[in-house]
Amino acid sequence: MLTQVADGVWVRQSAWVLTNATVVRGEAGLILVDPGIDGSDLNELADDLDRLGIPVVAGFSTHPHWDHLLWHPRFGGVPRYATPAGAHAASEARERAQRMAAESASGNGTFTLDGVTVALDLFGLVTPLPADGGPVPGEIIEHEAHAIGHAAVLLADRGVLIAGDMLSDLLIPLLDSRRPDQVGAYETALDRLAEAARHVDVLVPGHGAVARGPEVAARLAADRAYIDALRRGVEPVDARVGPDAPWLPAHQSNLEQARRR
Numbered sequence: 709m710l711t712q713v714a715d716g717v718w719v720r721q722s723a724w725v726l727t728n729a730t731v732v733r734g735e736a737g738l739i740l741v742d743p744g745i746d747g748s749d750l751n752e753l754a755d756d757l758d759r760l761g762i763p764v765v766a767g768f769s770t771h772p773h774w775d776h777l778l779w780h781p782r783f784g785g786v787p788r789y790a791t792p793a794g795a796h797a798a799s800e801a802r803e804r805a806q807r808m809a810a811e812s813a814s815g816n817g818t819f820t821l822d823g824v825t826v827a828l829d830l831f832g833l834v835t836p837l838p839a840d841g842g843p844v845p846g847e848i849i850e851h852e853a854h855a856i857g858h859a860a861v862l863l864a865d866r867g868v869l870i871a872g873d874m875l876s877d878l879l880i881p882l883l884d885s886r887r888p889d890q891v892g893a894y895e896t897a898l899d900r901l902a903e904a905a906r907h908v909d910v911l912v913p914g915h916g917a918v919a920r921g922p923e924v925a926a927r928l929a930a931d932r933a934y935i936d937a938l939r940r941g942v943e944p945v946d947a948r949v950g951p952d953a954p955w956l957p958a959h960q961s962n963l964e965q966a967r968r969r
């Protein structure tokens with residue numbers, strides 16, 4: 709089910725890690741940001757788009773992690789974009805996926821990651837967004853936190869920030885363990901997102917609940933407090949890291965990575 713969150717902006721949430729697909733009406737048609745997750749989610753999203761009756765003209769991937777590189781034949785053979793660095797990393801992710809599909813026992817062109825079976829054929833086929841943004845409306849806010857080439861999309865005219873895997877009420881900040889100084893990268897990214905958030909009253913994270921009004925600032929404050937604690941080398945006090953949180957291993961790796969630097 710699509711939920712309209714602002715003029716010409718809709719969100720569909722999947723059960724898997726509460727992943728948000730965002731649909732944005734641009735000048736020429738719809739842009740799908742991070743459509744996910746499994747086949748039935750993508751099919752239902754295609755049904756929702758049919759009901760809107762507006763053609764899909766492009767896709768946009770906020771960052772090159774597998775859950776943000778998905779697509780479905782029913783969305784059409786339109787261009788799918790990412791930042792140049794994100795597109796480069798996505799082609800590497802696709803090569804890994806090709807190897808996984810080749811090694812898979814099913815032999816039917818799928819691979820399985822984090823419990824989700826993904827069709828290889830349209831996975832990760834993104835190209836660099838043109839400098840003028842092409843069909844993607846708003847402002848691309850690229851930064852180095854979480855994943856290479858990570859971008860948020862600021863739709864200032866509609867008061868919406870599509871944040872990718874930042875500013876979630878569900879996920880803690882997840883440092884990219886392969887890259888240096890992620891604490892510094894997060895600090896810079898949060899500064900940039902805070903500046904962008906001055907223009908919005910709706911925040912769509914990649915996973916978790918859409919934030920509205922004062923919740924937007926609260927999300928920024930929560931990520932900042934977590935990163936500040938890493939910077940100071942202390943255990944963050946964070947509601948997202950309860951004893952049952954599935955990302956406790958990632959949290960431990962965040963702490964280790966922050967202490968190593």
Ligand SMILES: [Zn+2]
Nearest residue numbers: 773775873914
């Ligand atoms: Zn994600």
